[in-house]
Amino acid sequence: MSPDPLVVLTIAAGLALTVERILEAVKHIIDAKTPPSRVEMLEQAADITADTLKQARDAVESAKTGKPAPTLSSPTPMQTAPTLDAPDFPRQPLMVIQGIEVLSATPRSLEKTRRLLFYQLFAAGAGILLAGLFDVHLFYAFLHGLSASPMEHFFRDWAFIDELFTGLIIGGGSQPVHLVIGYLTQGGGKSSRGV
Amino acid sequence: MDTSTSLITQWLGIAFICALLIERILQMLKALLNYLEARKPKPDYWNLRAVNLTQSYLNAQQSAPDFAELLGRRYLLTEQREDSPENQHLMVDANRVRQLATRGRLKVLGIILGVTLAFILDLNLFDLVSKAQDMPSFTCPTDNPDCTIKIIRDALGKLVMGIGLGLGATPLHEMIARLERAYNTVKTIKG
Numbered sequence: 081m082s083p084d085p086l087v088v089l090t091i092a093a094g095l096a097l098t099v100e101r102i103l104e105a106v107k108h109i110i111d112a113k114t115p116p117s118r119v120e121m122l123e124q125a126a127d128i129t130a131d132t133l134k135q136a137r138d139a140v141e142s143a144k145t146g147k148p149a150p151t152l153s154s155p156t157p158m159q160t161a162p163t164l165d166a167p168d169f170p171r172q173p174l175m176v177i178q179g180i181e182v183l184s185a186t187p188r189s190l191e192k193t194r195r196l197l198f199y200q201l202f203a204a205g206a207g208i209l210l211a212g213l214f215d216v217h218l219f220y221a222f223l224h225g226l227s228a229s230p231m232e233h234f235f236r237d238w239a240f241i242d243e244l245f246t247g248l249i250i251g252g253g254s255q256p257v258h259l260v261i262g263y264l265t266q267g268g269g270k271s272s273r274g275v
Numbered sequence: 276m277d278t279s280t281s282l283i284t285q286w287l288g289i290a291f292i293c294a295l296l297i298e299r300i301l302q303m304l305k306a307l308l309n310y311l312e313a314r315k316p317k318p319d320y321w322n323l324r325a326v327n328l329t330q331s332y333l334n335a336q337q338s339a340p341d342f343a344e345l346l347g348r349r350y351l352l353t354e355q356r357e358d359s360p361e362n363q364h365l366m367v368d369a370n371r372v373r374q375l376a377t378r379g380r381l382k383v384l385g386i387i388l389g390v391t392l393a394f395i396l397d398l399n400l401f402d403l404v405s406k407a408q409d410m411p412s413f414t415c416p417t418d419n420p421d422c423t424i425k426i427i428r429d430a431l432g433k434l435v436m437g438i439g440l441g442l443g444a445t446p447l448h449e450m451i452a453r454l455e456r457a458y459n460t461v462k463t464i465k466g
Binding site: 186204272 | 283286288292295300322332351364365368369370395445459
């Protein structure tokens with residue numbers, strides 16, 4: 081019997097959620113075992129100082145304008161990237177060219193980048209392992225029965241490549257897989273239903 | 276789910292899965308590049324690029340203001356200093372130059388991977404959308420079954436699909452949705 085692609089995708093989403101939880105647990109264990117570095121402690125201290133300063137500024141502003149100051153519980157937008165007018169932290173300029181300051185590059189934290197790389201590789205490894213254990217082959221499931229696709233046979237004969245790719249996708253977490261399920265089930269390929 | 280819908284879902288699914296795979300590969304590559312950069316930092320390289328960019332921006336202000344504006348929007352940071360609140364200080368941050376350069380390189384790599392996958396898996400965006408819209412596929416005249424326009428259309432469809440795949444699942448979804456809306460409009464106009 082041919083695998084139903086959406087069922088396979090749902091299983092992949094479940095496995096992705098499992099990887100996510102495992103990764104979360106591993107992160108907690110590693111964070112508990114590794115004492116924060118001096119740089120991290122300074123960064124934390126800087127964050128707390130910045131928050132306190134902001135609250136003080138808000139309080140002064142509120143006293144001036146009469147508007148209530150935003151409380152700590154008020155929702156604030158999550159910053160995903162540094163904004164144009166808010167550099168990471170004040171740094172000494174490397175040089176000034178006709179009034180434009182050039183700020184020098186700061187080295188990346190070796191510990192932080194190593195940990196991030198480890199998490200990425202761990203998630204990918206766990207995803208590949210689970211894809212193999214549960215026999216989840218996303219590419220074969222979706223390419224199966226598409227007469228125009230010459231790759232169906234490739235993924236059937238070289239199942240471990242499919243497992244590798246599926247594992248990488250599973251390692252990316254459940255949110256992207258859920259997104260794809262959403263696109264496919266809402267739309268189902270018909271524009272009138274949303275895709 | 277009828278058979279045709281199922282086939283379209285399969286085609287769409289394979290496209291989204293490819294986009295996810297590329298996203299994942301790029302994420303891992305980014306983590307690897309960051310780690311390698313942390314191991315062997317090369318601040319001088321990025322500092323030099325930041326200085327060169329500043330020079331280019333200043334030169335372009337005279338010769339090509341549009342280009343200067345583009346550069347400025349991308350790389351210039353402004354900061355209000357407390358000692359002179361009326362003056363905005365302009366800055367070029369080498370960290371930002373590094374971040375944008377890495378992002379750009381990864382995006383180009385993603386598009387290359389996407390186009391390769393689109394050609395290998397025979398994913399044609401235009402065919403996909405016309406199938407989803409129940410519109411007949413493009414056919415060549417009977418006396419010339421391999422007409423040039425079909426070859427160009429196929430290559431273009433795969434190229435656009437590859438770019439979509441390289442940009443990620445959400446932009447790809449957006450592209451398909453827009454194209455479907457355009458097809459719908461054409462259908463409505465044709466009656």
